Amino acid sequence: MTTTTANSFPVLSYAAVRERLIARDETALLDVREEDPFAQEHPLWAANLPLSRIEIEAWRRIPRRDTLIVLYGEHAGTDLAPQAARTLAALGYTNVHLLDGGLEGWRKAGGELFRDVNVPSKSFGELVEHERHTPSLSAPEVKALIDAKADVVVLDARRFDEYQTMSIPSATSVPGAELVLRVRELAPDPATRVIVNCAGRTRSIIGTQSLVNAGIPNPVAALRNGTIGWKLAGQVLDHGADRQAPAAVSEAHRTQAQADARRVADKAGVHRIALDALHTLEAPGRTVYRFDVRTPEEYAAGHLPGFASAPGGQLVQETDHQVPVRGARIVLADDDGVRASMSASWLAQMGWEVYVLDAVPAAADFSETTTPASAYPPVAVAVSEIAPAELAALLKQPGTAVIDVTTSANYVKRHIPGAWYAIRAQLPQALDTAIPPSSRYVLTCGSSLLARYAAADLRALLDARGQHDAQVLVLAGGNAAWFAAGLDQESGETRLATARTDRYRRPYEGTDAPAEAMQAYLDWEYGLVAQLGRDGTHHFKAI
Numbered sequence: 402m403t404t405t406t407a408n409s410f411p412v413l414s415y416a417a418v419r420e421r422l423i424a425r426d427e428t429a430l431l432d433v434r435e436e437d438p439f440a441q442e443h444p445l446w447a448a449n450l451p452l453s454r455i456e457i458e459a460w461r462r463i464p465r466r467d468t469l470i471v472l473y474g475e476h477a478g479t480d481l482a483p484q485a486a487r488t489l490a491a492l493g494y495t496n497v498h499l500l501d502g503g504l505e506g507w508r509k510a511g512g513e514l515f516r517d518v519n520v521p522s523k524s525f526g527e528l529v530e531h532e533r534h535t536p537s538l539s540a541p542e543v544k545a546l547i548d549a550k551a552d553v554v555v556l557d558a559r560r561f562d563e564y565q566t567m568s569i570p571s572a573t574s575v576p577g578a579e580l581v582l583r584v585r586e587l588a589p590d591p592a593t594r595v596i597v598n599c600a601g602r603t604r605s606i607i608g609t610q611s612l613v614n615a616g617i618p619n620p621v622a623a624l625r626n627g628t629i630g631w632k633l634a635g636q637v638l639d640h641g642a643d644r645q646a647p648a649a650v651s652e653a654h655r656t657q658a659q660a661d662a663r664r665v666a667d668k669a670g671v672h673r674i675a676l677d678a679l680h681t682l683e684a685p686g687r688t689v690y691r692f693d694v695r696t697p698e699e700y701a702a703g704h705l706p707g708f709a710s711a712p713g714g715q716l717v718q719e720t721d722h723q724v725p726v727r728g729a730r731i732v733l734a735d736d737d738g739v740r741a742s743m744s745a746s747w748l749a750q751m752g753w754e755v756y757v758l759d760a761v762p763a764a765a766d767f768s769e770t771t772t773p774a775s776a777y778p779p780v781a782v783a784v785s786e787i788a789p790a791e792l793a794a795l796l797k798q799p800g801t802a803v804i805d806v807t808t809s810a811n812y813v814k815r816h817i818p819g820a821w822y823a824i825r826a827q828l829p830q831a832l833d834t835a836i837p838p839s840s841r842y843v844l845t846c847g848s849s850l851l852a853r854y855a856a857a858d859l860r861a862l863l864d865a866r867g868q869h870d871a872q873v874l875v876l877a878g879g880n881a882a883w884f885a886a887g888l889d890q891e892s893g894e895t896r897l898a899t900a901r902t903d904r905y906r907r908p909y910e911g912t913d914a915p916a917e918a919m920q921a922y923l924d925w926e927y928g929l930v931a932q933l934g935r936d937g938t939h940h941f942k943a944i
Contacts, residue, residue, distance in 0.1 A: 410486045413471050414501045415510035421469070422446055422938040425752065427688055427728040429463055430500075433474035433485040435824060440905035442514040444507055445521060445936050447473075448725030451903070452481045453806070453825035455488050456778050456854050461709075462725050465688045466493045473500035473507070481826065492778055513936035516925060518905055519603075522718050524929040525751050525941050526603035531930050532943045535610045537625040540634040543596055547571055553594040554587050555624070556580060558608035558714055563910075565641055567628055569598055573644040577608050577714020578694050581615045581662055582739040583646040585654040591618035598624035600909035602926050604718060611743055614944070615661035629909050629919045655737060662742035666757060668944050669746040673759035676705075679732065682756065688729035692716060694744045695735050703767040705758075708734055710772065713744030720751065731755045736767065752940030777850065782857040784844075786877040789886045792817075792843055802839040804831070806855045807846040807880060809901035815890045817845065817883055823898040825855040828862060831898035841872040849879035 421428045431450045432439045439449040450458060452474070463470070470489060472482040486497045500506060508514060517523065529535060538546075546553045547570060555572040557564045564574040575583055580597070588595050595617070597608040605623035612621045624630065628638060650658075674682070682689045693704045694713035704710070711723050713733070724731060731753050733741040741757045748755040787795075795801045796819060803820040805812050812822040823831040842859060844852040852875050860873045876883065884890060894901075908914045908922040933939050 410483065410490075411498045412501045413498045415507050415512050418471055418500065419512070419938060422727060425728045425940065427465075427468060427686065427726055429468050429470045429726045431470060431472050431474075431485070431725065432504075433472055433481045434476055435826075435902040435904075436518065437902040437905045438476070439474075440516065440518050442504070442516060443520075444512060445515055445524070445933075445938060446721070446727045448721050449518070450485075450725065451826065452485045452488070453827075453903070454851065455485060456492065457850060459489060459492055459494070460776065460778070462722075463494070463688075464690075465726075467495050467686070468688060468726055469496045469498065470494060471498045471500050473503040475503055476827070477830065491781075513932055515929075515932060515936075517922075518907070519719050519721060520929075521721050521751065521939070523603045523926060524933050524939070525747075526606045527926055527929040528933060528941050529610055529750075529943045530602075530606045533610055533613075535606050535613070535623060536621060537605075537609070537623040538596065539625050540630045540636055543569070543624050544631075544634075544636055546594065546596075551594065552590070552592060553596060555596045555598060556584070556587065556608070557599070558597055558604040559599050560712070560715060561645070563600065565643065566910075567600075567638040567640055568642045569596075569624065569628065569631060570637070570639050572598065572639075572642065573646060574642075575646045576696070576712055577604055577611070577717065578712055578740040578744050579646060579696070579714070580608050580611055581617075581743050582650060582655070582658050582737060584612060584617055584619075585657070586647050586650055588619050593619055595619045595621045596624055597621070599627045600907075601627045601629050601922065604714060607717060607747060608714070611665075611747075614665045614746070615658070615743070616664075617661075626923055627909070629923060633916060633919060650737075655739070659738040659742075662739045662746075665944075666742040666746045666749070669749040671742065671745040671749050672754070672756040674732065674756045676758055676761055676765060679758075682730050682732065688726045689732060690724050690726075690729055691732045691734070692723070693734050694740045695737075699736075701770065704769050705734055705765065705767060706769045707773055708769075713740050716744055717747045717751075720748065720753075724753070729754075732758065734758045734761065736761065746944075750942055750944060752942075780853045780857050782860050784853060784856040784860065784873060784875050786849075787843060787874040788877050789883045789888055792876060792883075793888050795841070800839060801841045801843060802836055803843045803845060803876075804828075804836065804855070804859070804898070805845050805880070806851055809897075809903050811847060811880075813892065813894055813901075815884070815892045816880065816895075818889050818891045819896070820845070821896045821898040822894075822901075824903055825851065825858065827899045828855065828858055832862070832866075835896070835898035838868070839871065841874065843874045843876055845876040845879050845883070847879050848881055849875055849877065852876065852879060
């Protein structure tokens with residue numbers, strides 16, 4: 402059912418949205434709250450696009466302006482969706498809807514709600530283990546093998562920076578998409594046991610099943626519950642490890658991996674397309690995402706024009722962020738014939754229409770070294786800048802309030818002395834409860850990009866409150882310019898004008914999560930298969 406609101410944005414019911422998801426009609430179901438409240442509960446296929454960041458993310462993440470968009474999201478009793486709808490309409494989106502009744506309407510209609518982030522991928526991983534009986538070993542069993550110096554290699558399927566934060570002793574970093582390509586370099590003897598781990602469960606399961614599906618001869622198992630399971634078993638993790646797979650792959654191993662990956666992709670229903678035929682996918686009403694699934698370093702050294710960097714393992718893990726339009730087409734590229742096929746095999750099993758660039762010619766243009774152009778919409782109100790040195794001088798006297806709208810993690814790490822942290826979409830509350838009235842406000846963030854939009858918001862807000870004489874400025878170059886100038890800085894949660902809800906603290910990240918939180922996270926993952934059954938919109942199928 403579709404109705405129309407007083408502000409002219411049509412409303413879609415839970416039943417209408419669910420019907421579209423089941424039909425895999427292109428739909429962007431967007432939660433415009435910050436990440437932490439989003440992570441507390443949301444529909445399976447909802448993607449998080451905070452109101453605070455719409456202008457700098459929408460054009461990149463939702464490239465087709467006539468995409469059917471459905472919005473919801475309340476904060477502190479305020480419905481953020483109408484404001485988000487107006488912003489998207491101003492950005493040129495022509496098919497914007499509000500979810501009837503918002504999240505509460507979804508719940509009352511019987512819609513399933515999921516916790517955490519990257520839920521489609523995590524629930525899919527649980528379904529894969531449930532249906533394919535992915536082999537695994539407990540943390541004590543793996544530790545016993547390592548302690549006994551058994552013929553075993555441990556491969557960490559996370560990003561390298563996650564691996565460096567904490568890792569299994571002796572483990573080597575091999576991010577998920579690299580496993581099939583590089584495993585034979587690390588375990589050339591088919592008798593060597595291969596253990597795959599991540600922080601929790603998903604990437605361990607998907608990585609292990611990738612090797613099983615590819616048919617490597619070695620015995621393979623996931624480290625059950627990853628580094629969480631390791632810690633809960635009372636075992637000690639390494640920190641700062643830097644072991645990585647060899648960059649070079651022998652021709653024999655590469656040829657075998659190519660054949661294995663293609664076989665798996667074919668079985669999963671992955672499509673093949675030539676580079677010069679890509680334009681045929683861009684039909685009216687169809688969104689096409691193009692990703693290079695190689696490592697960030699390879700991508701930076703040169704890639705095909707128009708392709709964004711999305712290392713394959715993380716793309717499978719974070720599909721809801723990278724591809725918020727359910728029903729869109731996805732095209733993957735590599736230069737080895739392995740990583741794109743393996744990544745595509747998983748996306749196809751998750752119900753995506755996915756293509757791999759086939760037979761990329763040797764002369765293909767991998768010379769592009771910049772990311773695809775990301776034009777940002779102009780700021781509605783012109784705002785003057787202030788140089789770092791000039792701001793430093795003003796801060797020696799009263800009357801200037803600095804408001805930092807960067808991520809809370811970056812603010813805590815370091816910020817301008819005296820600066821207030823505020824979430825952009827919550828500036829009204831920040832002024833009401835924390836930031837005192839000032840004659841001058843200076844907005845900043847990492848680069849000044851987001852600060853410019855926040856400054857326009859603040860100007861309108863102050864005018865509405867009768868503070869027409871208050872000056873609003875943007876710090877030229879943002880925090881980066883301030884720090885580069887060698888000016889003073891401080892760290893910590895010194896002045897939080899709004900709560901740090903911009904990011905959900907994952908129970909599996911870092912080294913200080915309480916054991917109760919880690920166990921609760923594992924218990925939640927175990928229940929995902931049942932939730933998928935109740936939801937009924939997933940289209941997952943494990944080969």
